[in-house]
Amino acid sequence: MTTTTDRRTILKGAALGAALAIPGAVLADADPALRRAVAAGHDAAIRRLRDWIALPTIAAEKRNIEEGCKYMMQLATDAGFEHVERVPTDGVPGVFATMDNGAKKTLALYFMYDVKQFDPAEWSSPPLEGKIVDRPGLGKVMIGRGATNQKGPEAVVLAALHAYKAAGRKPPVNLVLVAEGEEEIGSPHFPQIVRRPDILAALKPCVGAIIPSGWQNPVDGGVVVNLGAKGIVELELVASGEKWGRGPAKDLHSSNKAIVDSPAWHLVEALATLVSADGNTPVIDGWFDRVRPLTAREKALIADSAAKRDPAEAMRGMGIKHFVGDLSWPQVLEREAAMPTVNIEGLVAGYTGPGGKTILPSRAVAKLDLRLVPGQTKDDCVTKLKAHLARRGFGDIEVNVSGGYDPTETSESSTLIRAELASYARAGVKTSVYPRLSGSWPGFVFTSPPVSLPAGQFGFGHGNGAHAPDEYMLIDSSNPKVLGFDDATLGFIDFFAEVAAVG
Known part of the structure; x- marks a missing residue:
């Protein structure tokens, strides 16, 4: 792995501007052995995601509960976690896993192995087949329930860990994984997992907790870094x-x-x-x-985010022609964060x-x-x-x-957020910082006592259609501004290094 000094030298070098013209270009040079391992593991990683999509755990229907938990445990074991354990709850079981890489810092990963319900009649491609199709303007995408929420982004992390193994490397951070099978019904028993004494003890030293994401804008490749979630x-x-x-x-x-x-x-x-x-x-x-009303700093972040984001593209992505009250774009983003x-x-x-x-x-x-x-x-x-x-x-x-x-909030100055921004900057991906995600995830379990950690979303790549028909994740990108599956995998490898390096 490139050292912290080497990486910062690259970032400051005269070639940075040219490298950043193509998002992910610097990531390609971070470690040739890892780059080769990611490429060599591509087919296996796609097969892993397709097989996972074929096994839907749906908590609301009590479908594949034990099968989904067992499969999540196997995925963690195959990725190199030494301790992998089924965690019983009063509802659907969770998974707890640890990977000690002898590093100074530890990062928590949050996975969910459940998905939303689906009606195959509404899909253009069978929702459990993980079929790869051409999508104009994007490239090749995989269609399937869970492709973007959340199995696809989680599969990127697993691919990164497999690449470390194949290259004979260890991640530069220790990892603690907590996974649940009830996120899609509001995570009613997830606190039981995280607050179990031994799991809590494993989480307390972490610099933060991450839920993997793949939310690059499909046009300009930009990413919104959220400081919390509703x-x-x-x-x-x-x-x-x-x-x-x-x-x-x-x-x-x-x-x-x-x-x-x-x-x-x-x-x-x-x-x-x-x-x-x-x-x-x-x-x-x-x-x-x-x-709590928006602070002056939050309003300033929203104004900056509004200047960097295209309202017309946002409307196209949602399939709408008007925002509530026909508000101005900055007012829309303020309302989205505060309402x-x-x-x-x-x-x-x-x-x-x-x-x-x-x-x-x-x-x-x-x-x-x-x-x-x-x-x-x-x-x-x-x-x-x-x-x-x-x-x-x-x-x-x-x-x-x-x-x-409950909602979550994470400091803009936390190690986690600074590592995210550094990794995006290194890849040449433009960012804006936004007070909170308008959607929800059970990050409050991490940000509130007794865990009290920073928590947020991180990832490269693109996907869409969560909870809807034809949910998809980008596999091979035709847009040079948006990273495909392999480059998104390298992005997570770089993020691990940034977490280890940020003081």
């Missing part, structure tokens, strides 16, 4: 004639609507009290009481098949996710939601929480 509460609201004491105990012919109350309309009325008339701002009683949300994931009552069926449903269900910002906590928000509904005559509506966790 929290989340996943729940369902259930209105029923049985609990309400009004409406039918079982579905009735709809002609009875003239004289019988409707649980479905009861639920719709309750939902309407949770947000403003346009559906965009929560109005739950006390919802903003503990919200908690109340979202309806699904809304079901009565008959939803072909044609009509004239019934008065006895039960209606709304599935919600609530995104939380700093100052808010999962438990406080659930309490406020229940109280809000009760005050308005909706106390009969069941609030069934399936999972969730």
Whole structure:
């Protein structure tokens, strides 16, 4: 491995400008043996990812729970972790693994081995085949459930560790891996894994925790470095004639609507009290009481990020033509970082098949996710939601929480963030720093006591379609500004070196 002094000499050298013209160019020269090992291991790494995609663990369906855990353990063992252990919880088991490389610093890795549900009829390619297809403007991509969320980025890390083994090298940092199989239902039992005394003891010396990512902009290759993430509460609201004491105990012919109350309309009325008339701002009683406003530094970071990012590209990526309120781009990014949300994931009552069926449903269900910002906590928000509904005559509506966790925050000056920025700069990838990811991951378990570590996302490459049909990850890039699978693997190798080098 190139020494810290050598690497900094390269960074300061006169050839840097030319090298950075092609993202990843400097990474290619970091260690020829590792570069060769990554290239030689390409087919095996792609096969590993395809095989992993073929085994979906879906916590909500209790599908492949033990099989997924066993496979995650095997992946860790094959990658060189010496201690690999199944960790039982009150729900889906997790995995704990350690790799002692005799290094001065230790890095924590967070993996999830579960994925979201899928309907094969909605996909252009079978979701469990991991088929590689041409994608105009990108190159060759692998389509499959979990390709970008999260098996693909995690497979990049595994490929990096296999390359170290093949090259006869050791990573320059020690590694602690914690993995779970319930992230897609809100990680209800992940704290049980991390806070087990021996696992907590292994995590405490770490410089931080990373969830692998592959979020390079598909046009300019830029990356947003997030200093945190929103929290989340996943729940369902259930209105029923049985609990309400009004409406039918079982579905009735709809002609009875003239004289019988409707649980479905009861639920719709309750939902309407949770947000403003346009559906965009929560109005739950006390919802903003503990919200911490954006700091001056966060607003400055957002302004800088807005200047470096293209709103038109953002809209194209989401398939939309307008942002909320037709706000300006800087206002959009401020709102994205600062605004908690109340979202309806699904809304079901009565008959939803072909044609009509004239019934008065006895039960209606709304599935919600609530995104939380700093100052808010999962438990406080659930309490406020229940109280809000009760005050308005909706106390009969069941609030069934399936999972969730608090927001995260990590210092801009932490070793973890500085190593991320150094690795991106070394690869010639432009970055902007943003206060927090609008999505969620259970990083709060790392950033809050008793672990209290910096935590964030890191990775090169590109993928899209998480939770949606035709989810994909870039394998071979046709855009020189966006790294393909092998160069993304080299990027993680360089990141390990940067974590070891940053003081």
